[in-house]
Amino acid sequence: MIKAEVASYGCWRSPITTDLITASTIGLGQIALCGEEIYWSELRPSESGRNVIVRRGADGKIESLTPSGFNVRTRVHEYGGSSFLVVSGTVYFSNFIDQRLYCHQSNQEPQAITPKAATRYADGVFDRQNNRIICVYEDHTDVTKEASNSLVGVELDGDHKIQLLVSGNDFYASPRLSPDGSRLAWLTWNHPNMPWDGTELWVGELKADGSLGNTQKIAGDLDESIFQPQWSPDGKLYFVSDRTGWWNIYRWQDENVEALTQMEAEFGQPQWNFGMSTYAFGSANQIICTYTQQGIWYLASLDTLTCNLELINTPYTDISSLHATSNQVVFRGSSPTQLAAIVRLDLTTKELEVLRYSSDVTIDAGYLSLPEAIEYETSDGKTAYALFYSPRNRDYTAPETEKPPLIVKSHGGPTAATSSSLNFSIQYWSNAIL
Incomplete structure (x- = not known):
C-alpha cells in the first residue's frame, strides 16, 4: 500500500x-415504453448537439432511429421536454429546426404531419378512439403578443386536421387519457405563477366528435402545485400535490381526493419541462415511485390498497424519468460514484440492468x-x-x-x-x- x-x-x-471534464458524454433524456421495447432520447455533443431517439428491442438490440438531418426537440415553453411519442412501433416527434410534428416508421424517411407555421407541439398522448395525438400546442403566429397555449388533437390520417380542445389560460401541460379513452386530465396555470407555485388539475369527458365536455377542476389552486396526473389501469386518477408543503401522492375517485403518502419527502419535482415522471404503475394495485429526502432519491413500491410503502434497494441516489410496465421499471439513475445511465429493473427478479451509460469514463474510487x-x-x-x-x-x-x-x-x-x-x-x- x-x-x-x-x-x-x-x-x-x-x-x-x-480534458476529462470536457470528454465526450451524451445526455440521456426522455424515456418511453412500448410493449417490450424501450425508447429514450440522447443528446449527442459529437453531432452538434443533435437529439436522437434510440430503441432497445425485445431481443436486446440497441439502435439509433433518428436519421441525419433531424433533431428531436420541442421548444414549447422554451424548456421543452416530452418531444416524442411511440404508438405501436411508429414514432411521432417534434423536429427542432421547424418545430413540426413528424411521423417516423421503420426504414422510411420521417414525414411531416403538421403544416409549416409558427407553431409548436409537445407532451403528446395517443387517442386511439379518434386516431389522433392530443398534445400541448403553442402558437407564435402573432408576434405582437405573447404566444398562446392550448390543448389540441392532431389527426393521424387524412389531412391531419387540428382540433382545439382547451384554451383560455396562459399555460397547459400533461394531457392524459383514461384507459378507456373517455376522459382527459390536464394541468393548467396562469401568470405570474410558475408550475411549482400553483397549478390546477382538470378533467373533461370526450364527446363523440372528439371535443371536450363536462369539465371540472379536481385539485390545485394559486398556492397548490399539482404534478404528474396519471390514470391507473383501473381508471382512477392519481397525482402529486404539495398542499401540505410536501409533494405527496394523491388519488381522485368517486369525486373525493385522498392521500396515499403523507411524508416529509418530495414525490414530485419542479416541472420546468414536460414529461417529468416520478411514479408509474406496475399494476392497478402497485405504484413504483421515487422520492427525495435531503437531496437523496429513493426507489419504492407503493401498495394502492394498503398505502404501504416499501423501499427497493438500488445503488442510485438520483432517480428520474421513471416508467413501468407489469414486469419492468426503466429510469435514469446516477450516484456519487456513477454517471447517469438508463437502467432497467426486473420487477420479478429485482435485478438491475444498465442499458446505456452516458459516458465510458471511469475514475478510481480513491x-x-x-x-x-x-x-x-x-x-x-x-x-x-x-x-x-x-x-x-x-x-x-x-x-x-x-x-x-x-x-x-x-x-x-x-x-x-x-x-x-x-x-x-x-x-x-x-x-x-x-
Missing part, C-alpha cells in the same frame, strides 16, 4: 483534469469525494439543505493544522436543483483543492 504524501491544499495533483447531506437554519426559522464534499485524493493528505478552502456553489433555482450524481466539475475541486 502506497503511503499518501503530505502536501498543502492547492499542491495536490489529480487525475481529474479539464479519488472521489462522496457527498454528505447536511441541513442548517436560515431566515425566519426555515431549514436549508446542502451536499458537502470533503477533500479527497488517495495520493495526498494535508498537514494536520491546515484547513481546506471552502467553495460554496449555489444551485440555479427551481430549474436546477443540486444533484448527488457524480459530477467531474465538483470532483475536480474536491480532489485537487486548487
Whole structure:
C-alpha cells in the first residue's frame, strides 16, 4: 500500500483534469415504453448537439432511429421536454429546426404531419378512439403578443386536421387519457405563477366528435402545485400535490381526493419541462415511485390498497424519468460514484440492468469525494439543505493544522436543483483543492 504524501491544499495533483471534464458524454433524456421495447432520447455533443431517439428491442438490440438531418426537440415553453411519442412501433416527434410534428416508421424517411407555421407541439398522448395525438400546442403566429397555449388533437390520417380542445389560460401541460379513452386530465396555470407555485388539475369527458365536455377542476389552486396526473389501469386518477408543503401522492375517485403518502419527502419535482415522471404503475394495485429526502432519491413500491410503502434497494441516489410496465421499471439513475445511465429493473427478479451509460469514463474510487447531506437554519426559522464534499485524493493528505478552502456553489433555482450524481466539475475541486 502506497503511503499518501503530505502536501498543502492547492499542491495536490489529480487525475481529474479539464480534458476529462470536457470528454465526450451524451445526455440521456426522455424515456418511453412500448410493449417490450424501450425508447429514450440522447443528446449527442459529437453531432452538434443533435437529439436522437434510440430503441432497445425485445431481443436486446440497441439502435439509433433518428436519421441525419433531424433533431428531436420541442421548444414549447422554451424548456421543452416530452418531444416524442411511440404508438405501436411508429414514432411521432417534434423536429427542432421547424418545430413540426413528424411521423417516423421503420426504414422510411420521417414525414411531416403538421403544416409549416409558427407553431409548436409537445407532451403528446395517443387517442386511439379518434386516431389522433392530443398534445400541448403553442402558437407564435402573432408576434405582437405573447404566444398562446392550448390543448389540441392532431389527426393521424387524412389531412391531419387540428382540433382545439382547451384554451383560455396562459399555460397547459400533461394531457392524459383514461384507459378507456373517455376522459382527459390536464394541468393548467396562469401568470405570474410558475408550475411549482400553483397549478390546477382538470378533467373533461370526450364527446363523440372528439371535443371536450363536462369539465371540472379536481385539485390545485394559486398556492397548490399539482404534478404528474396519471390514470391507473383501473381508471382512477392519481397525482402529486404539495398542499401540505410536501409533494405527496394523491388519488381522485368517486369525486373525493385522498392521500396515499403523507411524508416529509418530495414525490414530485419542479416541472420546468414536460414529461417529468416520478411514479408509474406496475399494476392497478402497485405504484413504483421515487422520492427525495435531503437531496437523496429513493426507489419504492407503493401498495394502492394498503398505502404501504416499501423501499427497493438500488445503488442510485438520483432517480428520474421513471416508467413501468407489469414486469419492468426503466429510469435514469446516477450516484456519487456513477454517471447517469438508463437502467432497467426486473420487477420479478429485482435485478438491475444498465442499458446505456452516458459516458465510458471511469475514475478510481480513491479519488472521489462522496457527498454528505447536511441541513442548517436560515431566515425566519426555515431549514436549508446542502451536499458537502470533503477533500479527497488517495495520493495526498494535508498537514494536520491546515484547513481546506471552502467553495460554496449555489444551485440555479427551481430549474436546477443540486444533484448527488457524480459530477467531474465538483470532483475536480474536491480532489485537487486548487
